[in-house]
Amino acid sequence: MIKSLERYEPAQIIEFECLLRQQILAADDFKIIAAQKIIRGSVSDDSYLYFRCWLIGQGEETFTKAVYNPDSLADIDTEEVYPDFESLLYVATQAYHHKTGKKEEDETFPRAIAIERGLDYDGATETKGEDWEEEQLPTLLPKLWAKHN
Numbered sequence: 001m002i003k004s005l006e007r008y009e010p011a012q013i014i015e016f017e018c019l020l021r022q023q024i025l026a027a028d029d030f031k032i033i034a035a036q037k038i039i040r041g042s043v044s045d046d047s048y049l050y051f052r053c054w055l056i057g058q059g060e061e062t063f064t065k066a067v068y069n070p071d072s073l074a075d076i077d078t079e080e081v082y083p084d085f086e087s088l089l090y091v092a093t094q095a096y097h098h099k100t101g102k103k104e105e106d107e108t109f110p111r112a113i114a115i116e117r118g119l120d121y122d123g124a125t126e127t128k129g130e131d132w133e134e135e136q137l138p139t140l141l142p143k144l145w146a147k148h149n
Contacts, residue, residue, distance in 0.1 A: 017092035017110030
């Protein structure tokens, strides 16, 4: 993935980072957290971020369906695949590094520019939807609950 991205101009690599962050923020919803809790059994700040990256990695159709209705993740085989795609967070930085030859990350790197544009996924925005209690999970996401419990 890095090799593919580094074929683009630095400005396009920056836009990739910004688009990625927009999608991570779009998926920041209490029902997505509930889906992760059901699928993986636990949620932490880091694992929730990596779960959303995994969700993006499933492709536009699956991502869009899941953001609209996280219960649709019951249709995905998560038994064979660990739903975590942390490495997606580093693709733009690595591609930019290779493309520009810059060794040290600075304010010109994709991450810094995205944050400057307000695309900070580290608690800078409110999670959408309503928080839930664990006993609500079977009715909140019934298909997903039935598959994993």
